[in-house]
Amino acid sequence: MSPLSLEKVEQTAPPLVNLYKQAGVSLRKHGLQGQRAAVYLVLDRSGSMRPYYKDGTMQHLAEQVLAVSAHLDDDAVVPLVFFSTDVDGVHEISLDAYQGRVAAYHEQLGHMGRTHYEAGMDAVLDHYLASGAQAPALVVFQTDGGPTSRTAAEKWLCKAARLPLFWQFIGFGDPExxxxxxxxxxxxxxxxxxxxxxxxxFFPAGTTPSALPDADLFDRLLGEFPTWLAAARAQEILP
Known part of the structure; x- marks a missing residue:
């Protein structure tokens, strides 16, 4: 397995070239060059999220995550898990099929419900196990608020600690x-x-997440991943 080359990104997804380059800078900064990982994106569809889908913020985040995936995953296919009260849908984006996809999928999914973290987390686990992946997974989990059931979310995360998945939560909205x-x-x-x-x-991305510079987003997204990789290997969660 090897990362996709700049030439491949230039040929397949020219609008993502700058994001791909900036993601590469952050990966090297955090000592992640050569690291292989599946990359997931979990998106909140609770009712309060509607403006972020409408103004393109969610699409922009998906493109940033896809740029990271192009370095970490040999096929740069990012599973998208949409959740609210339950799992609203599971789709994917790739270098040759990403433009406008988040809004299109969102519109197909209908009613926006509450914020059940555990539904989105369980869908990622099911997908990861079914894929037969050998590499660890970086799961980017976006939300604009706390879970409906804090007990369920906390219990799920603690149980999942023995699995080769790292959960990077991103908060949209007032950091305070x-x-x-x-x-x-x-x-x-x-x-x-x-x-x-x-x-x-966890890191907050603010009330206008798309205004956060790409370099900052990538640094925050990847900052804790190397520490988890080392700890997971020490505990034999990873080889």
Whole structure:
């Protein structure tokens, strides 16, 4: 397995070239050059998320994650999990099929419900296990608030700590909003008291996430992944 070349991205997805280059800078900065990983994107479809789908913010995030995937995954196919009260849908984007896809899928999925993290997390696990993947997974999990059931989300994350998946949570909205207090606590759950390794990170992207410079987004997205990789290997979660 090897990352997709710049030439391949130039040929297949010219609009993503700059994102691909910037993602490469961040990967090298964090010592991740040569690392292989599946990349997932989990998107919140609770009712309050409607403006972010409408103004293109969600599409932009998907393109940023796809640029990371082009470095980490040999086929650069990113499974998209849409969740609200339940799993609303599972789709994918790739270098030759990504433009406008997030809004198109979103419009097909109908009613926007509540915020059940565990539904989205379980869908990722099912997909990962069914894929037969040998590489670890970087799961980018976007939301604009805390879960409907904090107990369920916390329990799921602790159980999942023995699996080769790292969960990078991204919060859309006011960074100081109390809705994100749970994610900060989730990020700090004791190790080894509650989970065998620290398998999650969190950062707020602000009220206008698409205005966050790509370099900053990539650095925050990848910052904790190397630490988890080392801990997962030490605990034999990864070879």
């Amino acid at each position: 909003h109390r809705e994100f207090d749970f994610l900060r606590r989730l990020d700090e759950l004791p190790v080894p008291g509650r989970r065998i390794v620290d398998n999650a990170g």
